[in-house]
Amino acid sequence: MTMKVYLSGEIHTDWRDQITEGVEQARLDVTFDSPVTDHDASDDCGVAIMGAEDKKFWHDNKGANLNAIRTRHGIQNADIVVVRFGEKYKQWNAAFDAGYAAALGKSLIVMHGPDHQHPLKEVDAAALAVVETPLQVVQILNYVINGVLPD
Numbered sequence: 001m002t003m004k005v006y007l008s009g010e011i012h013t014d015w016r017d018q019i020t021e022g023v024e025q026a027r028l029d030v031t032f033d034s035p036v037t038d039h040d041a042s043d044d045c046g047v048a049i050m051g052a053e054d055k056k057f058w059h060d061n062k063g064a065n066l067n068a069i070r071t072r073h074g075i076q077n078a079d080i081v082v083v084r085f086g087e088k089y090k091q092w093n094a095a096f097d098a099g100y101a102a103a104l105g106k107s108l109i110v111m112h113g114p115d116h117q118h119p120l121k122e123v124d125a126a127a128l129a130v131v132e133t134p135l136q137v138v139q140i141l142n143y144v145i146n147g148v149l150p151d
Helices: 015-025 039-050 056-076 092-103 121-126 134-146
Strands: 003-009 030-033 080-084 107-111 129-131
Touching: 003 015, 003 056, 003 092, 003 134, 015 030, 015 134, 039 056, 056 092, 080 092, 080 134, 092 107, 092 121, 107 121, 107 134, 129 134
Parallel strands: 003 030, 003 080, 080 107, 107 129
Antiparallel strands: none
């Protein structure tokens, strides 16, 4: 049985790579999906495909809507959704993704540092697990798939 995991949220660090490498090393049967992590492509996809806009609002709106198609599809098809909140930027889209996943009844893992504990308390309350590191996500996946605890 292949577990489908959607990796959402912060795009400025290598946390996704750390999880995928950890899953490979643990030889877990997991496939991954994620949003487009090229920031410029993500921002400009709408106008690149559907035409330029004079106002920034409509430029952003077109991109957000196209990205929502990908995100909704990925979350709907996932068994587990991991949402990472990073330190550098406010990830409002990550908060939406977490809420959407929870509303669909998806198993939700939220990852963030201790500084975000209070502002994300409602998001954390919707999660089945709240962690700080990619390694903890890999360990959760190993436990869920194989019933194996970390050494």
